[in-house]
Amino acid sequence: MSTRVNASYTETLALGQKSYLYYSLQKLSQGKELARLPKSLKVLTENLLRNLDGDTVTEDDIAAMAAWLKQGESSREIAFRPVRVLMQDFTGVPAVVDLAAMRDAVQRLGGKAEQVNPLSAVDLVIDHSVMVDAFASEQAFAINVDMEMARNGERYAFLRWGQKTFDNFSVVPPGTGICHQVNLEYLGQTVWQQEQDNQTVICPDTLVGTDSHTTMINALGILGWGVGGIEAEAAMLGQPVSMLIPEVVGFKLTGKLREGITATDLVLTVVQMLRSKGVVGKFVEFYGDGLATLPLADRATIANMAPEYGATCGFFPVDEETLRYLTLTGRSAEQVELVEAYSKAQGLWRHAGDEPVFTDTLGLDMSEVEACLAGPKRPQDRVTLSNVPQAFSLSQELVTERKQEQRLENEGGQTAVAVEQSLKGTEFLLNGHTHKLENGAVVIAAITSCTNTSNPSVLMAAGLLAKAAVEKGLTRAPWVKSSLAPGSKVVTDYLIKAGLMPYLEELGFYLVGYGCTTCIGNSGPLPEPIEEAIKKNDMTVAAVLSGNRNFEGRIHPFVKSNWLASPPLVVAYALAGSMNLDLTKDALGTDKDGKPVYLKDIWPSQQAIAEAVELVKTEMFHKEYAAVFDGDEHWRAIDVANSSTFNWQSDSSYIQHPPFFQTMDKTPEPVRDISKARLLAVLGDSVTTDHISPAGSIKADSPAGRYLQSLGIERKDFNSYGSRRGNHEVMMRGTFANIRIRNLMLENVEGGETRHYPSGEQLSIYDAAMRYQEEKVPLVVVAGKEYGTGSSRDWAAKGTLLLGVRAVIAESYERIHRSNLIGMGVVPLEFISDSAASLGLKGDELISIKGLNELTPGKELQVIIEAADGNKQEIKVRCRIDTGKELIYYQHGGILHYVIRRILE
Structure with a gap:
């Protein structure tokens, strides 16, 4: 919020004995026109009005909102100031590492360390570190918690130091829940209050988060989305989020879901429709009278998946359902009354028949939604339940062809036998019993992730289905690793209250932890005999999870086929044990x-689910959130020093002083053109941040694995890439190290390999990058469409920089990753009419980029490509630095360098 109240546009709202000041959209000269704006843009307009200072926000910016109504789009750059920032520990730890390093840099350059402090409220929820090591037992939760604390002691001590040292910085300890569900159930206010000039000023609650699924909070009428950790750090240090006024696509919902159809089925349908529509970089706002039938938990499921459909956010306006949910989850009666009164006064309330002006629209009659899954490797690839066996089979055709070719090439040898066995299945011994593992076997069934565990209806449905299955005598297939990892403790409260927990446990769905587990690659090891059978025979096995991400190599390194499904379907597939069964007509068992x-026979009725959901009570939320910041005895026992700067430990394998600011001066060096750079990698379409910066397990023979072993760390203690994001030595070695990434400079090679030139030697990408650095050769990465989709991983940009990459040239970018590259001083360029394929790049070319020293946003630049035989071709690319503020960040070498220099001024 601005530091002083500007009375020109304020109004007073009186409620009971208290009065509140707010910035009134109706007081604007364009107030009547603005009434037809999408409600998400009204929130942005209020943000501009409240921060109107004639410098970062001008009257012209506000007028541009009215002008937006005429064309449904705008090229105007605006400065958005969210009132708070949300973090999780994977992305939060490196952010706090950066803040600590910034304190050192400011002190070195003559300032005071204490000048580096969050200016906005920051909540960090530790939810990404628990792994599913133990499962299917009553002791699983306790074992996993103990292992989490043992593995992450250094990280947690560091976060405790941050909690103690920084102002406006709160930490929700491990074992509490998933950040997005905690945000939805507790942190989110819908209307924010803050004292200014001895007055209580109210405004829409807004935020940015360091996790792409921050968008979930839009279900509560709270405008928020994921940004890179770098951009979030700048936001909490007082820098506005620079953005273009977005296009807003209206998604009209009518009708209601049929019997047997879940919120997950709805969201997978919405994801597919919006991906097909094309909404990357746009707001999506849901409207229509169908919203009246859509519970807030269902809205949250849809809003959560905005990154999967590519939108900046999926916004739901405030209405009666919002008030009901705020009341249910324990917000005060005063807060609920304030939300209603303010939303109606500002024109943010949803009325029946509302038809705002949108850039474009599409619609869905929810009665047409069918039961479905998404897979085997993208959230937008929706498959109806009856078509799953066919979809799995089609996805295996190429694999089978490759194996058949291999068999013919090795006829009569051991390889031929292994391939034949792989195609037919293989036997393995588990707990004294022999079983047969076939291609398509479900080896992981996980009720996990923020997407669905915020929703009582699908969790109660899973419990009711489990109850019916147990009563029929069905059991989980023995090769299935099953787990229940809710997003908050309230979930287990109501499953116990409904009497459903024993049935889930009977089928192996014991509580394994409260946090993001399988969905982010923390699925833990499979039982050794199963892992060995998969590896030995190169089998294609599957995971079914109630998550939001299923990219290659994400869920488990040995599980190639991953399917998103509702919690009850997760239980069903644990019973079936195979993707080859058609669950609409094949038996689950006897x-x-x-x-x-x-x-x-075991699917619960809507009435049974509704009756179970009625057992969810406000008292449960009061109980679980009463001491949300206190933590358990493990957390409270962590002792930290009282110091304004962090005492870095050189022998720490988790937290290291990053190199980003160690040589920076008070003034930035001028930007220079790139001359005779080498290609580090040539990549195809849909390269995700999981490919660029993995979050899952660390392979022993990878550069990161070798580094950890050099420190004397055993394989069992590697933990995950995500947990080691506070150590740049691990993370730069893990950049482009995903086992499924394909560098087109090499033929038929998977994994983080490249070819070094001019030697022609095949090396790991890390080793090649280090050799190029010794040779003082700059690097370029070339990619296809949708580069950087997926999670908002700042290390995908940080690691790229530390490898020596100065530019990325792609056909298109995901919004957050493009921003992160700029935030680290790497320039994102976009092909205009060419592509890596059309240029016939082999990887041995030299790349020169002209015009970087006189950049303007969106400028066309010249790229000269020199082949090994000396032939040259010139192409045009567009600089994807889109705004003036982004350009300033790039010219400073990154957003945090800019902030440090501003602090020193």
């Missing part, structure tokens, strides 16, 4: 009398 049992 009952106690040997008769076949079908999915329809």
